[in-house]
Amino acid sequence: MEEKQTYTVSIYTENNIGLLNRISAIFQKRHINIESINSSKSEIKSVSRITLLVKITEVNMKKIIGQIEKQVEVIKAYYHIDKDTVYQDSCLFKLSSDLLIDNDEIQNIINDSRTKIIYVNKEFFVLKKSGKKEEIEELYHILQKHGIMQFVRAGRIAITKDAMDISSIIATYNK
Amino acid sequence: MENKKIKITGAEAVVKCLLEEGAELIYGYPGGAIMPIYDELYKYQDKLQHVLTRHEQGATHAAQGFARATGKVGVAMATSGPGATNLITGIADAQIDSTPMVCITGQVASHLLGSDAFQETDIIGISTPVTKWNYQITRAEEIPEVMAKAFYIARSGRPGPVLIDITKDAQLNSFDFSYKKCNGIRSYQPTPTVDSNKVQEAATIINNAKKPMIVFGQGIILGEAEKELKAFIEKGDIPAAWTILGLSALETKHPLNVGMVGMHGNYGPNVLTNECDVLIALGMRFDDRVTGNLETYAKQAKVIHFEIDPAEVDKNVKSDVAVLGNVKDTLAQILPLINKKNHDSWKEEFKKKDKLEFDKVIKGDLFPEKEGLTMAEVLEQINVASNDDAIIVSDVGQHQMFACRYAKFSQTKSNITSGGLGTMGFALPAAIGAKMGVPNREVVAIIGDGGYQMTIQELGTIFQSKVPVKIVVLNNEYLGMVRQWQELFFDKRYASTEMVNPDFVAIAKGYYIDAKKVTKREDLASAVQEMMASKDAYFLEVAIEKENNVFPMIPTGASVSDMRLS
Numbered sequence: 001m002e003e004k005q006t007y008t009v010s011i012y013t014e015n016n017i018g019l020l021n022r023i024s025a026i027f028q029k030r031h032i033n034i035e036s037i038n039s040s041k042s043e044i045k046s047v048s049r050i051t052l053l054v055k056i057t058e059v060n061m062k063k064i065i066g067q068i069e070k071q072v073e074v075i076k077a078y079y080h081i082d083k084d085t086v087y088q089d090s091c092l093f094k095l096s097s098d099l100l101i102d103n104d105e106i107q108n109i110i111n112d113s114r115t116k117i118i119y120v121n122k123e124f125f126v127l128k129k130s131g132k133k134e135e136i137e138e139l140y141h142i143l144q145k146h147g148i149m150q151f152v153r154a155g156r157i158a159i160t161k162d163a164m165d166i167s168s169i170i171a172t173y174n175k
Numbered sequence: 176m177e178n179k180k181i182k183i184t185g186a187e188a189v190v191k192c193l194l195e196e197g198a199e200l201i202y203g204y205p206g207g208a209i210m211p212i213y214d215e216l217y218k219y220q221d222k223l224q225h226v227l228t229r230h231e232q233g234a235t236h237a238a239q240g241f242a243r244a245t246g247k248v249g250v251a252m253a254t255s256g257p258g259a260t261n262l263i264t265g266i267a268d269a270q271i272d273s274t275p276m277v278c279i280t281g282q283v284a285s286h287l288l289g290s291d292a293f294q295e296t297d298i299i300g301i302s303t304p305v306t307k308w309n310y311q312i313t314r315a316e317e318i319p320e321v322m323a324k325a326f327y328i329a330r331s332g333r334p335g336p337v338l339i340d341i342t343k344d345a346q347l348n349s350f351d352f353s354y355k356k357c358n359g360i361r362s363y364q365p366t367p368t369v370d371s372n373k374v375q376e377a378a379t380i381i382n383n384a385k386k387p388m389i390v391f392g393q394g395i396i397l398g399e400a401e402k403e404l405k406a407f408i409e410k411g412d413i414p415a416a417w418t419i420l421g422l423s424a425l426e427t428k429h430p431l432n433v434g435m436v437g438m439h440g441n442y443g444p445n446v447l448t449n450e451c452d453v454l455i456a457l458g459m460r461f462d463d464r465v466t467g468n469l470e471t472y473a474k475q476a477k478v479i480h481f482e483i484d485p486a487e488v489d490k491n492v493k494s495d496v497a498v499l500g501n502v503k504d505t506l507a508q509i510l511p512l513i514n515k516k517n518h519d520s521w522k523e524e525f526k527k528k529d530k531l532e533f534d535k536v537i538k539g540d541l542f543p544e545k546e547g548l549t550m551a552e553v554l555e556q557i558n559v560a561s562n563d564d565a566i567i568v569s570d571v572g573q574h575q576m577f578a579c580r581y582a583k584f585s586q587t588k589s590n591i592t593s594g595g596l597g598t599m600g601f602a603l604p605a606a607i608g609a610k611m612g613v614p615n616r617e618v619v620a621i622i623g624d625g626g627y628q629m630t631i632q633e634l635g636t637i638f639q640s641k642v643p644v645k646i647v648v649l650n651n652e653y654l655g656m657v658r659q660w661q662e663l664f665f666d667k668r669y670a671s672t673e674m675v676n677p678d679f680v681a682i683a684k685g686y687y688i689d690a691k692k693v694t695k696r697e698d699l700a701s702a703v704q705e706m707m708a709s710k711d712a713y714f715l716e717v718a719i720e721k722e723n724n725v726f727p728m729i730p731t732g733a734s735v736s737d738m739r740l741s
Contacts, residue, residue, distance in 0.1 A: 014362050018299055018309070025304045066486035072308045072328055075362045173361050 002057040006035070007079045008087065008158045009065070011050040012042060012166050014073040023050065023074075026067050032056055036089075038155030044166055047075060053156050076169055080160050087158035090130040092118075093143055094150035097125050106146065113139050124149055180353045185315030186211035186346040189279065190219050192322035195354045198250050200241060200611055202226045202234035206254025207294060209281025211346035226611070226640050229632035231258050233604035235265020236630070239274045240608030243591045244566060244618075246399065248275040248329050249608065255281045256294030259340070260301065264598055266336045267305040271595030272420060273397060275334035277325045285313040285342040298340050307335030315348040319355070327357035332365025333484045334397060367485060367499035369508060376496045377479045378512035380453055386521045387413045388444070388451035388476075390436050390465070393420035393594075394458010394483060394502045401425070401587045403506035404457065410510065412518045414525050416444035418459050419579055422590040427563065427583040433525045437465045438729045439576040442536075443528030445727070445735045448473050450524070457481045458502045461491040462595065471734035481505050535740040536726050540581070547720025548696055550574050550649050554581035556703040557619055557647070565617040565645075565707075566591060566609050570602035570626035573655035576725045578621045588613075600629030606644045607636055617645065617707065624650040624676055634686040637712050645706050646688075648679055651719040659724050683714035690714035 013019055020039060027034050035053040042049035056064075061079050068077040097120060099106045110117065110127070113135070119126040129139055136153060183191070189212050193201065203225060205213040216225045228234040231253040238249030249269075253262050259280040269276045283292040299311050308328045310321050318341070325337040381387060395404050401424050408415045408425075414433040415425060425432050434441030436448065448454065454476040459465070466472045469491060480487075480494035481502050488497040498505045540551035554577055557565060563583035569575040569592040584590060591609055593601040606620035627648050637644060658672040683690035689709060693702045699717065706713045727738045 017311070018303060021300060022303050029304065063486070063490055066488075066490070070484065070486045072360065072363045170361060173364065 002059055004055050004057050005081060006053060006055050007061050007081060008085050008156065009052045009054065009068075009077060009079050010158070010160065010164065011052075011068060011077045012044075012075040012164070013048045013050060014075070015046065015048040016073050019071070019073050020050065022071055023068055026064060027054065030060070030064070032060075036155035038157055040157075042166070044170070047166065047170075051155065051157055075173075076164070076166060078160065078164055080158070084162065085158040085160050087156055088130050089133045089136055089153060089156050090128070091136050091151065091153040093127040093129070093148055094124050095127060095143065096147060096149060097121065097123055099146055100125060109139070109142060115139070180351040182349050183352045184211065184215075184347060184349050185318050185341065186215045188315065188318040188350070188352050189322065189341065189346070190215045190223060191352065192319055192354060193250065194219070194222060195356070196248070196322070196326040198223060198248070200224050200226065201250040201252055202228050202237040202241075202608065203252030204228060204231050204234060204254070204258060206258045206281065208255035208283055208343050209252065209258070209279075209346075211343065212252070212279070212281065212341075225252075226607070226636065228604060229635045230630065231261035232264050232600065233630055233633045233636065235262050235269070235276070235278065236598075236601050236604035237608035237636075238276050239265060239269050239601075240568060240591055240605030241612040242274050242276055242608070243605070244588055244609035245612040246588065247612070248277055248326055250277050250279070252279045253281070254294065255283055255298070256296045258294075259296055259298040262338075263301060263305065266302060266338065268593050268596040268598045268601065269336035270305045270307065272593065273334050273393060274336065275329040276336040277329050278336060278338045280338065280340045281346070282311065282340045282342045284344040286344070288313075288342070298338065302338045305336070306338050309338040309340070311340040311342070312345050313342050315345045315350045318345070319352060320357075323355060323357040324360065327360070328363070366483060366501050369498070369500035369504055371508065373496055373498045374505060374508045375512060377498050378509050380477050380479060380496065381411060381455065381509075382514045384453035386451045387411065387453040387455060387518070388447060389413050389415040389455045389457060390418065390444070390448075390459055391415060391421045391424060391457040392418040392459025394481070395421055395424040396587055398458060398483070398501050398503040400458070400501075400503035400506055403503055403510070405429070406510055407506050407513070410515055411513050412516045412522070413455070414444070414518070414522055416440070418462070418465055418594070419592060420594045421459060422579055423584040424587050426585050434529075435579055436735075437462075438467070439580065439725050439727065441529070441580070442532040442727050442738055442740065443525040445729065445738045446528060447524060449475065449734070449736045451476050453477045453479065455479045455481070456492075456494075457506070458483070460487045463491070466491060467729045467733055467735045471736065532727065532740065540577075545720065547723070548693075548699065548717060549723050550577035550719055551581045552696070552699065553647065553649060553703070553717050554578055554621070556700050557707075558583045559700070560703045560707040561617050561619070565589070565619045566613065568592065568602045568606040568609055568618060568620045570620075570622040571597045571599045572623045572626060573651075573659065573723070573725050574621050574623045574649040577649075599626035602626065603630045603646065604633045604636070606646070607633060607640070607642050610642050610644045611640075619645040619647060621647050621649065623655060624648055624652060624674055624679075625654040627679075631682070634683060634688060638686040638688060641711075643709075643711050645709070646683075646712070646714045647706075648714070648716045649719050650676065650679070650716055651721050651723060652676060653721060655723070656725070658722075662722070662724070664730070679716045680714070688712045688714050690716070692716040692718065694718040
């Protein structure tokens with residue numbers, strides 16, 4: 001069997017209610033877990049961009065891309081491996097404000113791990129971290145022993161190194 | 176062109192859109208959330224006929240039967256909640272068998288959406304995986320554009336079902352109506368542009384083939400490429416086999432028609448799939464019931480796949496050349512590029528296998544020595560009485576395989592059956608739609624005693640709407656296909672497959688439909704003739720040998736080479 005690997009799938013779509021459901025159903029039908037998903041606007045007006053992460057074989061990836069592109073409101077779908085993208089995972093930690101007082105270790109973590117405090121009050125503070133998934137995992141591990149009050153990670157967003165020339169695809173469609 | 180604007184309600188707009196799209200006949204069932212549209216149907220009944228089925232599932236299958244027999248878009252209508260959910264089986268069937276259908280459902284008023292209102296169900300969510308497209312209309316103004324898109328999407332490219340859900344307030348509100356047909360959607364490219372290099376590559380491979388073989392599917396019928404198919408196979412002298420949904424695209428008696436591929440297909444085209452040097456797939460999708468074990472399927476052959484849907488290419492079988500496009504266009508383009516050929520010795524291989532199948536299987540099916548009647552005998556009598564020219568609508572199970580193996584066809588769009596989904600209960604309502612779509616043709620439904628009872632209530636539709644279909648129930652008092660598997664693979668443990676049946680003749684007569692039961696061979700021919708001669712609907716029950724099996728057979732997971740003759 002061919003080995004599974006992580007693919008970043010980028011899907012350019014019309015912005016319609018229910019389309020996300022239609023796309024996730026394609027993965028569900030094949031019993032494939034979506035590791036993360038993100039939907040946003042794109043570089044083109046009125047075109048949305050869905051970015052999702054799955055771990056599957058390339059053979060299956062190609063078949064699924066075909067089935068995604070077949071959906072009426074999908075303009076174009078691409079898949080990439082990590083090295084062909086520039087990507088970011090980002091997360092937020094909620095921690096107790098007590099940790100900020102006379103705690104060298106926490107001070108060092110904040111200084112060393114390129115994190116940023118984005119909110120603070122008497123009870124808690126919120127730490128923001130962006131980077132590779134592994135860095136976030138590592139920070140999570142370190143902070144865990146100090147007590148994490150809340151943690152959340154956003155879906156990966158990725159820019160591809162290759163061009164995805166949606167504008168010219170749309171131009172040919174409009175002809 | 177844009178029409179002059181007139182102020183009408185959303186409900187009236189729906190009916191006007193249907194008329195604009197050429198609908199004449201729709202199937203459905205009223206209810207609370209769709210009453211405004213039914214009120215308009217009442218007013219427009221001289222222009223648009225609504226057929227009341229006895230269950231919403233029947234409405235979808237009737238719309239499918241209509242679409243399959245005519246090539247037009249079938250239309251089904253239901254109310255919200257249970258009305259809408261009852262459509263799902265037919266929609267799923269239309270999706271997997273690429274049938275153009277538009278379903279319209281009523282929905283609770285938009286201010287109630289999500290509140291668990293009476294007869295509210297999220298039919299958009301439920302139908303998403305089984306529709307080509309779906310959309311919920313919450314404002315009357317959206318109706319013309321969405322309806323135009325619905326018909327365009329349903330019928331273009333690889334056809335499929337579309338569901339439009341309309342909230343009650345959108346039906347009741349008035350707006351300035353004008354209609355413009357849809358002829359394109361930015362994100363949707365239904366028919367790929369033909370790549371002439373691929374056509375040339377395919378032609379070169381075909382010209383060098385010594386033992387080429389074609390398997391054609393429903394793409395030929397949906398693309399109306401029957402003439403192109405015939406010209407192609409005749410020039411290349413290429414044996415042509417068909418999938419269950421390709422059946423009737425090429426007349427049965429054509430000398431290059433070598434029969435059905437797949438689990439219960441013919442012996443020759445199955446085993447020779449693994450001996451041909453070039454396999455040409457035309458408008459078919461290599462379903463697992465066609466290929467058997469993929470690891471041992473046509474590995475020796477170069478595979479050329481003519482296909483309209485790019486997602487089907489390399490999905491199950493890796494092709495050496497994929498020729499994307501409407502098969503009507505791609506076949507027309509390849510025809511001048513292929514050489515006139517003669518493959519007599521290769522065709523002889525098919526004849527040898529046919530002889531073997533005749534001796535081991537067909538002889539016993541058609542000329543049985545046992546007392547009990549076989550399903551094949553009944554089909555043969557229908558061939559005789561209809562001059563090989565009936566539309567055969569089959570349900571799902573053993574009788575379906577017998578129908579496809581033994582029914583003879585002279586013209587296209589004559590075999591209507593649930594292929595991909597295998598929906599029991601399909602045939603009776605589908606036959607209604609087929610007959611109403613093509614009233615000048617004889618329509619015969621072939622149904623097992625199991626499937627018949629799944630939609631038997633549609634006898635009411637046949638009676639009320641005076642649909643002169645011929646209904647043949649092949650009764651072996653078993654869920655025969657499952658019983659056959661239990662016999663072969665589960666040591667004859669007949670778990671829940673025996674049927675204790677009612678008096679089917681009495682039931683048909685209860686609906687004022689002429690009916691007869693045949694139990695003896697000597698009565699069969701005359702009973703079939705009497706049925707076919709009837710001007711009205713007619714019901715014929717034939718008592719079949721209880722443990723009549725369908726052979727040949729490729730057991731699940733086996734190779735096409737290992738097809739069993741007994």
